[in-house]
Amino acid sequence: MKIRAFTVISATVVSLSLAASSVEAFPIPGSYAPLFEASAVVPQQGNPAGKLVEKFNISNLIGKSRVLLLTYPKNCTFICPTELIALKKRIGDFHDLGYEVLVLSTDEASLSKDKDASHQAWRMKSDKPAAGNKNTPIGIGDADFIMVSDADHKIIRSYGVEGEDGLALRATFFIDKQGKVQISEVQMNSIGRDVDELYRKAAALKFVEENEGMLAPQGWQPGDAGMEHSHESVRKQVKKQN
Structure with a gap:
């Protein structure tokens, strides 16, 4: 019995070690943000679904703008739409600060791959509370931020924010123009982020960057x-x- 117990425990330890080895360290302030290329949906005037970009690369933003990257668990759920709808309403304020805003989950990007809960499908659903059936998911509507798909989970693993359920944790990264993380935060998925506070931090980062000392x-x-x-x-x- 002792031998069998030891075998089970050893196998468990090995399994946990392998799982841990597939996840990179959480990027702390001062470290370079992990770069990635993935399919994404970018805003397109006159097209609520947005434009599908098969090879969106975050490195194309480095040196041009600050980046606000928000990871979230899943489209068409509960807290996530409250965050993204609020973010959509203030997106112009973030753009005025020189930020490109990326939101990322493990959902598919393309409507052709998932007609119900992909990034494009979610954008095409109305964000009006009165629209649709009360028991169906609310949409986020046409939004002026970039929606990144991490269907293979490589990005959330490289950022160290893959939860035990395989979904992205609710994490936020403020990345400067040099590609360095300046603020990194992660929280349990049952607590939503406050967009006004995100804006305050985005503005504070810009302030200290532009006012040395x-x-x-x-x-x-x-x-x-x-x-x-x-x-x-x-x-x-x-x-x-x-």
């Missing part, structure tokens, strides 16, 4: 002056908070 302290909001590297500035900031 300045800091964005607790509570910093777009338009604030920021804080200097000095104890005097800390005291002023704490006084303002009281």
Whole structure:
């Protein structure tokens, strides 16, 4: 019995080790964002489904714009549409900050591969609460962000955000123009992200990049002056908070 138990435990350890080896480390601030090429849906005027790009490459954005990359579990579910619909409404604000916004899940990109829950299919469903049957998925409508498909899970593994169920965790990466991750966050899938807070962080990153030596302290909001590297500035900031 002891031998059999040891065999089972050893096999389990080997299995877990192999699973772990297929997932890369979570990119921390200061590290380069893993590059990838994948099928994606990009916005196209007059085409709610968006344009299918078979070989979208994130490296084409590096050096041209900042990148906000959001991973999420699955199309046509529950928290995900609340995030993406809110993001769609503020997408112009992110563009004004110089960000290209990418959202990524393991769903197929093409309508021809999945007519119900692919990126194109989801875009073609109305985002109006009154549209459709109350027991059917709400859509996200025509959105001005890029939707990346990671059907083979390679990207979420390279970013270290594949969950135990094989789906993407709810993770957020702010990537600068040099391709370095400046903010990386991951949370449990039952808690949604706040788009206003995402915007605040996007603006704060732009602020500290463009104002050398300045800091964005607790509570910093777009338009604030920021804080200097000095104890005097800390005291002023704490006084303002009281």
